[in-house]
Amino acid sequence: MSQLALHDATASYGDRAVLGPLDLTLAPGERVALVGKSGAGKSTLLSLMHTHWRQQGVALMPQELGLVPTLTVFHNVFIGRLHTHPGWYNLITLARPFRRDVEAVMPLLARLGIADKCWSPAGELSGGQRQRVAAGRALFQAGAALLADEPVSALDGPQAEVVMTALTEAYPTAVLAMHDLDLALRFCDRVIGISDGAIAIDQPSLRLSAGDLLALY
Amino acid sequence: MLRRLAFAPALALALLAAPLAQAATFVFTAIPDEDETRLQERFQKVADYLSEELDVEVRFIPVNSYAAAVTAFRNDQVQLAWFGGLSGVQARERVPGSQAIAQGVEDAAFTTYFIAHRSTGLEPADTLPEEIRGMTFTFGSMGSTSGRLMPEYYLRERFGVAPDELFSRVGYSGNHSRTASLVASGAYQLGALNYTAWENEVEAGNIDPEAVRVIWQTPTYPDYQWSIRGDVDARYGEGFTDRVRQALLDMDDPELLASFPREGFIPASNEDYAPIRETGIALGLIDE
Amino acid sequence: MRYSPTVRTTLGFIALALLCLWFADLSITTVDPWRELTRLFLGLVQPDFAAVDFVGVAILRTLAFAFTGVALGAGAGLLLALAFRYRLTRTLCAFVRAIHELFWALIFLQFFGLHPLTGVLAIAIPYAGIFAKVYAEILDETDPHPARTLPHGTGWVSGLAFTRISQAWPHLVSYTSYRLECGLRSSAVLGFVGLPTLGYYLESSFAQGRYGSVGALLILFYLLIATIRLWVRPRLLPFYLIAAPFLLGGGMPIMWDNVARFFTEDIIPAPLRRGEGASGLGPWLSDLILHQALPGLWNTLVLTQIALVLTGALAMLLFPLISRHFTGRLGGTAGHLLLVILRSTPEYLLAFILLQLWGPSMLPAVVALALHNGGIIGHLLGQRSNQITLRADAPSGLNRYAYEIVPRLYGPFLALLFYRWEIIMRETAILGILGIATLGFFVNSAIQEIRFDRAMVLILITALLNIAVDILARRLRAHLRLRHSVQAQGC
Numbered sequence: 002m003s004q005l006a007l008h009d010a011t012a013s014y015g016d017r018a019v020l021g022p023l024d025l026t027l028a029p030g031e032r033v034a035l036v037g038k039s040g041a042g043k044s045t046l047l048s049l050m051h052t053h054w055r056q057q058g059v060a061l062m063p064q065e066l067g068l069v070p071t072l073t074v075f076h077n078v079f080i081g082r083l084h085t086h087p088g089w090y091n092l093i094t095l096a097r098p099f100r101r102d103v104e105a106v107m108p109l110l111a112r113l114g115i116a117d118k119c120w121s122p123a124g125e126l127s128g129g130q131r132q133r134v135a136a137g138r139a140l141f142q143a144g145a146a147l148l149a150d151e152p153v154s155a156l157d158g159p160q161a162e163v164v165m166t167a168l169t170e171a172y173p174t175a176v177l178a179m180h181d182l183d184l185a186l187r188f189c190d191r192v193i194g195i196s197d198g199a200i201a202i203d204q205p206s207l208r209l210s211a212g213d214l215l216a217l218y
Numbered sequence: 219m220l221r222r223l224a225f226a227p228a229l230a231l232a233l234l235a236a237p238l239a240q241a242a243t244f245v246f247t248a249i250p251d252e253d254e255t256r257l258q259e260r261f262q263k264v265a266d267y268l269s270e271e272l273d274v275e276v277r278f279i280p281v282n283s284y285a286a287a288v289t290a291f292r293n294d295q296v297q298l299a300w301f302g303g304l305s306g307v308q309a310r311e312r313v314p315g316s317q318a319i320a321q322g323v324e325d326a327a328f329t330t331y332f333i334a335h336r337s338t339g340l341e342p343a344d345t346l347p348e349e350i351r352g353m354t355f356t357f358g359s360m361g362s363t364s365g366r367l368m369p370e371y372y373l374r375e376r377f378g379v380a381p382d383e384l385f386s387r388v389g390y391s392g393n394h395s396r397t398a399s400l401v402a403s404g405a406y407q408l409g410a411l412n413y414t415a416w417e418n419e420v421e422a423g424n425i426d427p428e429a430v431r432v433i434w435q436t437p438t439y440p441d442y443q444w445s446i447r448g449d450v451d452a453r454y455g456e457g458f459t460d461r462v463r464q465a466l467l468d469m470d471d472p473e474l475l476a477s478f479p480r481e482g483f484i485p486a487s488n489e490d491y492a493p494i495r496e497t498g499i500a501l502g503l504i505d506e
Numbered sequence: 507m508r509y510s511p512t513v514r515t516t517l518g519f520i521a522l523a524l525l526c527l528w529f530a531d532l533s534i535t536t537v538d539p540w541r542e543l544t545r546l547f548l549g550l551v552q553p554d555f556a557a558v559d560f561v562g563v564a565i566l567r568t569l570a571f572a573f574t575g576v577a578l579g580a581g582a583g584l585l586l587a588l589a590f591r592y593r594l595t596r597t598l599c600a601f602v603r604a605i606h607e608l609f610w611a612l613i614f615l616q617f618f619g620l621h622p623l624t625g626v627l628a629i630a631i632p633y634a635g636i637f638a639k640v641y642a643e644i645l646d647e648t649d650p651h652p653a654r655t656l657p658h659g660t661g662w663v664s665g666l667a668f669t670r671i672s673q674a675w676p677h678l679v680s681y682t683s684y685r686l687e688c689g690l691r692s693s694a695v696l697g698f699v700g701l702p703t704l705g706y707y708l709e710s711s712f713a714q715g716r717y718g719s720v721g722a723l724l725i726l727f728y729l730l731i732a733t734i735r736l737w738v739r740p741r742l743l744p745f746y747l748i749a750a751p752f753l754l755g756g757g758m759p760i761m762w763d764n765v766a767r768f769f770t771e772d773i774i775p776a777p778l779r780r781g782e783g784a785s786g787l788g789p790w791l792s793d794l795i796l797h798q799a800l801p802g803l804w805n806t807l808v809l810t811q812i813a814l815v816l817t818g819a820l821a822m823l824l825f826p827l828i829s830r831h832f833t834g835r836l837g838g839t840a841g842h843l844l845l846v847i848l849r850s851t852p853e854y855l856l857a858f859i860l861l862q863l864w865g866p867s868m869l870p871a872v873v874a875l876a877l878h879n880g881g882i883i884g885h886l887l888g889q890r891s892n893q894i895t896l897r898a899d900a901p902s903g904l905n906r907y908a909y910e911i912v913p914r915l916y917g918p919f920l921a922l923l924f925y926r927w928e929i930i931m932r933e934t935a936i937l938g939i940l941g942i943a944t945l946g947f948f949v950n951s952a953i954q955e956i957r958f959d960r961a962m963v964l965i966l967i968t969a970l971l972n973i974a975v976d977i978l979a980r981r982l983r984a985h986l987r988l989r990h991s992v993q994a995q996g997c
Contacts, residue, residue: 055658067655069672080652080668084659091664095672135655142657257710258560279620282700282710285954286615293764295619308956354866360954389866389941393713403542405865424715426541503955505776 004028005054005146005174012045012198020045020198027146027176032169034185034206035178037195038218043178046195047150050176060144060172064151066135070124074115074134077123078106081142109137112167114160128155136164140171147172151180182211242453243275244268248300248478249287260477267474271465274454284361288312297450298462300478303328303363303441303494308504310488311495315448318488319463321440322480324414326490328441330364330372331413332434333398338407340433346376347433355381356389356406358397363441363494365394369410371497372436395419402430414479439493442478443486512920512986523815526808532869542715543863549717553725561707565726566753568693568703571622573750575629576689580682582630583637588666590642603635604972606932607692608939609946609965611699612953617768622754625701629692633685640681641674648673679740687734694727695852698939702755705852712858724851731850772958779959794960798952799967802938802945806971809868809944810931813875817930818923820880821887822912824848828888831896831911845888848881857937871937871944875930883922887915921988924979931975935968945971 004026011021020042027033035043044064051061060081061067068077076095079102083091094102103119110116113133118126123134132155139147152168153161161181165188169175179185185192186206194202194217201217202209246268248261261278269276279296281287284305290296291309301309303325310316334340340347358365373381381388389406391397394415401409402425413435419425444466450458466483469475475482498504509517555561589595611628618624652669671678697705704727711719738746771779777786826832827841853874860870891911900910938946945968952961982988 051654058658060657061655063651063655065651067649067651067653069652069669071675072668072672076668076672080655081657083661083664083668084657086664088661088663091661092667095667138655144657281620282706283954285956286620286700288956289616290619293617293619294761295759312956356866360951387866391941395715396713399542399715400865403865405861429541505957 005050005057005059007050007053010049010053012042012049018198020049023200025193025200027174030173031191032173032189033176033191033193034189035176035193035195036180036182036185036214036217037201041195041217042198043195044150045198047148047176047178051148054146054148058145060139060142060147062135062139062147062149062152064154064178066131068123068131068134068138071122073120073122074110074118074126074137075103075106075120077134078109078137078141081138081140106137106141109140113137113164129157129160132156133160133164136168140167143171145174147175147177149175150178152177153184154180182214185214186211243277244272244298244450244454245277245279245296246298246300247279247281247287247290247296249281249284249302249305264469264474264477267469267471268462268465271468272454272458272461284359288361291316291445291447294447294449297447297453299445301443301445302361303439303443303491304367304498304503305361305363306443306445307491307495307498308361310445311504313447316445317448317459318443318445318486318491319459320466320483321443321486321490322478323482323484324480325441325443325486326484327438328364329413329438330368330410330436331416331432332369332408332410332436333401333416333430334408334433335401335404335406336429336431337404340431342431342433345434346373350408351377351384352386353407354387354389355385355408355410356391356397356400357381357409358391358394358411360390362394362412363439364412365397365410366390367494367497367501367503368436368439370501374501395424398425398430402426404429408433418479440486440490441494442480443491444483512916515982515986516920519811519818520815523811526811530808530812530872531867532872533867534864534869545715546717546720546859549719550721550724552718553721554716554718555722561723561726563755564697564702564704564707565730567701567755568690568697568730569746570750570753570755571625571629571696571701571703572686572689572693573746574622574754575626575693576633576682576686577747577750578626578630579633579689580637580685582634583641586634586638587641587645590638595638599635599638600973600976601635601969603632603639604928604932604969604976605632605965606936606946606968607632608695608699608936609949609968611696611701612949612961613965615699616772616953616958617764618760619764620700620702621760622756623760625693625696625703626754628696629689633689633692637682637685641678644674644677644681645670683738686738687731690731690734691850691852695854698854708855724855728847728850732846768958773962775959775963776957791963794963798948798960799945799964801943802948802964803967803971805868805942806931806934806938806944806968809871809875809937809942810927810934810975812868813872813879813930813934814923814927816872816876817879817883817926818919820876821883821919821923824880824884825887825891825915826907826911828885829891829911831891831894831906841888845881845885848877849885851878853878853933854936854940857940857942861940866941868942871934871940871942874937875933878933879926879930883919883926886922887919890918891915917986917988920986921983924983924988927979928972928976932972935971 006026008024009022010025012019035046037043051059075098079094079098107116107119110119113136115130115133115137118130123131126134132153136152139149147168149168153164156164161184165184169188177185177189186209189206192202192204192206192209192214193200194214196217202214246265257280258278261280265276265278279290281290284302287299287301288305288309291299292312299309306318310318332346338353340349357369360366370381373384377384391400391409394411397409397411398416398419400406416432420427446459446462463485467485469483495504586595586599607628610631611624614624614627648670652673653665656665656669694704697703697707698709700706704723708720708723711723775787775790777783777790780786824845828838828845830838833841856874856877857870860874864870894911894914896906896910900906934944935946938944938948939950941947945964949961949964949968952958952964
């Protein structure tokens with residue numbers, strides 16, 4: 002995989018510039034935590050990355066999750082690999098999934114602790130369960146890199162641990178927006194702090210402690 | 219994929235079109251005039267009779283308007299039709315070579331009855347009375363000879379103005395029995411209809427003779443006839459037109475004839491209907 | 507006191523309707539309707555099922571036309587909905603749905619004849635235009651986020667199916683099944699122009715005054731509509747859809763020459779066909795417009811305006827019948843029954859019955875349109891009022907109606923009424939076929955005289971009028987800031 006980079010990237014709402022211009026490079030195998038207070042521009046930066054890098058096959062796990070509430074958990078996860086099948090195959094899957102896909106999805110759901118929900122519509126799940134479905138979709142996609150916005154915000158400690166482990170195992174290269182600084186420092190090897198739409202901190206996580214980051218808030 | 223989706227309706231259309239490719243069946247229709255009940259059942263007997271006489275498969279198709287009958291004849295979806303005077307002229311104008319081959323015994327001298335509701339106080343007379351000015355009036359179907367064309371012609375001849383200037387309200391009831399029932403209920407004060415239809419209604423007890431009465435009848439004119447397309451000889455064999463005519467003239471089973479209802483059929487020709495054509499042109503119903 | 511824009515609009519509409527009353531011919535001319543009506547009533551209470559021959563076939567055809575037509579319309583509508591952002595698509599859809607299915611049937615009858623295709627296309631084409639519009643609205647309301655998460659390289663169809671269509675699916679299904687009910691009504695009514703559905707037998711029984719058969723046919727029709735939820739099951743649908751095209755019956759063979767002739771000859775204005783060129787076209791067109799189009803247009807507008815206001819008044823009176831804030835269980839059931847009968851009786855049929863009662867004027871048409879449409883809007887308002895929760899000490903009776911319920915329902919009420927405006931106008935035109943001199947009367951006359959060139963011009967004018975009213979209604983809704991889901995508004 003080639004290097005992922007942004008040059009002079011900016012974002013604005015109408016006339017108001019909310020982000021950048023900034024430069025950022027992501028090396029293969031590098032896991033970045035995006036931190037900063039609400040409204041600092043983390044989500045904007047993530048979606049900017051997604052726009053720029055989408056063609057290189059990155060997976061996206063947005064804050065609003067992007068689940069289809071009327072589809073089952075299985076189908077929501079299956080969406081991660083729509084691009085690997087022809088249209089007719091996907092349409093048949095909507096009506097009746099193929100066994101080999103179910104066999105591929107099931108272990109994943111089991112690991113995330115939602116195997117029993119496989120055939121429930123996503124709209125009927127709790128917030129934590131829905132977040133794990135979105136994680137499942139990102140895992141199933143097995144893309145080149147992961148862009149995730151608060152991937153475990155609705156999960157309690159042990160569940161968050163499980164999901165973070167699964168995501169980081171599957172994606173050596175990732176950008177994760179996090180508000181839990183401990184988790185950020187443990188699972189990522191580089192931390193980028195955003196403040197007022199600009200990069201305020203960019204350090205390897207080994208050199209940082211949660212206290213250093215509190216300055217951002 | 220989009221192309222594949224678009225294919226589905228095409229397939230459905232192909233399925234629809236499938237029953238079309240049939241062998242040369244001889245198809246006929248009859249304009250609906252009086253009793254539309256069991257039309258299919260009654261005319262199936264006529265079809266069976268013709269089939270036996272002509273030695274081809276014969277099929278009857280019901281229609282519910284004059285225009286539909288003319289269109290089917292013109293579209294070659296039927297080859298033979300029992301038309302009214304006007305619809306026959308309209309149909310033959312549009313199909314070169316087609317001809318009137320037979321008419322009912324009664325049709326050489328057909329007539330229209332003008333009827334009036336009791337409340338008008340009108341009495342039967344030799345001419346239409348002046349009092350009808352300003353009353354309400356209903357024709358039958360717009361394309362009917364006895365229910366529209368001839369009564370309109372005689373109204374214009376007698377009063378010199380178009381019906382909607384003569385009457386305060388002019389309607390088109392749709393058919394002869396409805397004309398009778400609308401005048402009987404007083405919805406219209408006057409109406410004009412086919413004399414055989416009137417007699418049938420009275421006989422069937424649908425009309426209270428106290429409430430409605432005939433006040434005038436038109437001079438006679440030629441009306442219903444069998445018309446056949448000009449290309450049938452080429453398709454069903456030499457002399458086919460003559461054989462169809464003969465089969466119609468030979469029809470003597472009262473049960474079959476009751477469907478029309480006629481006592482029997484006599485020969486007819488296009489020329490017999492020249493007066494109808496001229497009347498149609500005069501009233502602007504036929505373009506020259 | 508200053509009136510709100512909503513009240514001003516309402517008063518304006520009522521004033522206009524009163525003005526129209528001045529011009530409208532609403533006289534009752536019958537003097538002796540009772541004999542005929544007694545027979546009609548006796549027929550309705552003593553339905554004679556034995557007198558209806560081929561009734562099984564008629565029901566089968568009614569269903570087959572409805573299913574095939576609605577299915578084709580829904581398929582085409584979905585494809586069109588996906589391209590609805592293009593002005594061309596929107597214009598095309600607005601145009602095809604502005605022409606009533608009876609007019610479509612009359613057009614197709616000219617070259618397909620009494621062939622199943624005539625009935626199927628007469629339903630499928632206008633329905634495709636309606637489906638396209640509503641489907642596009644439903645799809646637009648879906649959450650755009652799932653589409654963003656799609657992996658790069660996902661095909662267009664897969665993406666669409668898994669994100670937008672999946673999300674919209676319950677709405678698409680409920681709207682489509684509700685249109686199927688409309689399709690059944692349309693299919694039955696197509697019989698009036700000669701297709702072999704229930705309407706054909708209804709019309710001929712009516713024409714012959716065989717009211718026993720009329721009663722039997724009407725009861726069968728109500729049963730068919732009322733039980734639709736019982737026999738239209740998602741699991742059975744594929745079976746119905748596959749079977750329907752095979753149950754349409756035969757017909758006269760289609761000849762494609764006739765289609766070509768229709769477009770290259772029949773609908774060419776007579777002066778051009780006769781080679782008189784443009785100089786003959788002027789007088790031809792001005793004669794047509796002065797003597798047919800303008801009088802027809804005027805009558806259509808007058809009739810629509812009166813019918814619209816009467817519909818509104820009736821709906822406001824009827825909805826308490828099914829509202830839990832005003833009626834008990836028993837009264838509610840009776841109210842429901844009344845509204846079901848009102849809204850499932852085709853207005854065409856109501857007008858015909860009333861014509862017998864009152865004689866030929868605009869009155870039968872006005873009352874028929876108001877009863878039918880008032881029944882539909884009253885039903886929707888009643889349902890909506892049942893969602894309102896009142897405080898425990900809310901007033902009762904008239905005060906509850908005037909101070910608690912109506913103020914909350916008035917916005918949705920106007921929105922619904924404006925949505926039905928275009929539909930009422932389309933139906934007004936169609937009632938012309940019964941002899942009331944609206945545009946439909948002149949279209950039908952032209953067709954009966956086998957002058958399709960005139961019929962086409964008049965149909966085009968009718969379509970433009972419907973489009974204009976649709977635009978006006980949309981502007982008014984936007985002006986008054988009325989928002990209401992279009993997804994359930996009656997056929």
